[in-house]
Amino acid sequence: MPDQPVLVAIDIGTTKVCVLIGELTARGGVDVIGIGQAPSDGLRKGVVIDIDRTVQSVANAVEAAERLSGLKVRSAFVGISGSHIGSQNSRGMIAVSGHRHDVSRDDTLRAIEAARAVTIPNTREILHVIPRGYVVDGQEGVRDPIGMSAVRLEVETHIVTASSTSVQNLSKCVQRAGVEIDELVLAPLATAESVLTEEDRELGVVLADIGGDTTDVAIFQDGSISHCATIPMGGRSVTADLGIVLRVTPDVAESVKFKYGSAVPLEVDPDEVLQVTSIGEDTAHGVTRRHIAEIVESRANEIFGFVAKEIEAAGATNRLQAGLVLTGGGSGLTGATRAARDQLGMSARVVAPTGLGGLVDRVSTPPYAAASGLLLWGARNWPTEDERAGGRALEGVGDRLGKIFKGLMP
CATH class of the missing domain: 3.30.420.40 (ATPase, nucleotide binding domain)
Structure with a gap:
């Protein structure tokens, strides 16, 4: 078993499923130690049309990555895309708590939660609430407000939503292949991690x-x-x-x-x-x-x-x-x-993906950009030693605010 935490990325495309296994390094990087790929024909336009075929493709790619790494895959960061994806910008505002009125992490999370309170159809669900910037007592363009004195805190966010049935079907395919989901990540957000x-x-x-x-x-x-x-x-x-x-x-x-x-x-x-x-x-x-x-x-x-x-x-x-x-x-x-x-x-x-170590000669090509980005996304959002000691584990699909804050602070 490796000494450092292990992350897994699953990119389910319309032509192939790609699985990468990465080991977190002591310096916070990621070394690729497992690669698996299998043909995919269970999706059309990013949406599952054949669950059984998709399950088999995921299972085959996971098995190939397991053989190369010598490890068992139990959970993964999974990419999601398709024409069912939607996005919008939203603002949230709160009064800063505490007698000293210093902005805390909890204040930023409350502001993000306020921005999250948008009306969406019951057939859709929120994937990401991404903070783009903060306004502190009318001062715009603030990147990190923590520690600043303020009475009012606003946040501008970008909200990504998805069809609930598309999310459920994709999740079902991964879980039936024997893999739990650490987080569903919008594919282009993950890809950006490796190419921008x-x-x-x-x-x-x-x-x-x-x-x-x-x-x-x-x-x-x-x-x-x-x-x-x-x-x-x-x-x-x-x-x-x-x-x-x-x-x-x-x-x-x-x-x-x-x-x-x-x-x-x-x-x-x-x-x-x-x-x-x-x-x-x-x-x-x-x-x-x-x-x-x-x-x-x-x-x-x-x-x-x-x-x-x-x-x-x-x-x-x-x-x-x-x-x-x-x-x-x-x-x-x-x-x-x-x-x-x-x-x-x-x-x-x-642009080909960068930022990974290990078996990079196998994944440093554009077709691996999304899978590589998922590993990097996972590394950025992995709990620190202090957070793990405090009992923080990776949240499920529906509870991402802490992870969003840590990994997506503008």
Whole structure:
């Protein structure tokens, strides 16, 4: 058994389930000691459509990670995303308690709880209440008010909600695979842990994690998240377009996409011809690589067009100095950054996850950004020795205020 606490991350995507096991180091870092991956076909657009298949995929990935690490997985931080995710900004205000009127941790938690008191349908539940900044007796822009003298304390928060049935079904899949849930974490929030710097967040940045069926978008301004959304299309949307136009199987279309596809047709040789055998045909026919690129470009432009709409919805147009950060499996598409720059009018770059130690050579690629971020999220929210001595354990899915405060202070 390792001497340090062990964390587990489970990223359940539409094409694969990824499990990472990490050991907390004495300096507060995380060393990857176990990696598991399994094909996934039980989700569509981030929502469970087949519980049994999803359970099996999770179990297979967990087993692979257990074999490599030699440890038994009992609980994990689990990512969640999908078009059912919603978010809004909310403010909470309280009177500061205590005869000296010094802001305490309890005061900040009460303010966050006040901000949490928003009206949402009974079919939805709150995943995160993220403090973005505080106002102390009218003074705005306060990052950490603890210890300050004040009569009134306000907090501006970003609240993330999810469909209750989607949460229940995803949780059920993980638990039936024999794993308890430490916390359900919004996937782009976790991904940000592994691919964004503090400078990115301060300057303003939009993160786009291009998965199989979806693209998760998160916008950060002034150091914290201000908007998040899920676009219901991703890398497999490009694959499907190629399959339909070329009349080939999904496997062939996927191969064509990554070997010959480009989101920028003008950068492709217009005279290069590929031989493609369509379904039901015995002989191959010629398709220009330029035509393939035009198919890819059309869908890529649509995806980045939706990203632009989310930037506008967040009121962040022309305010994101750090530009666009692309990650996820779909970010490997040739020409993706050029297409994004052309569509959004801002800088764009592909970023792989960083911040982990151990078996990093196996996970330092964009497809592992969410899983890597979940480990880093878990490390930031893990109880300190003093907190463990005081009896604090990781809360369940419905009780996160203490963890939110510790891990998400702007």
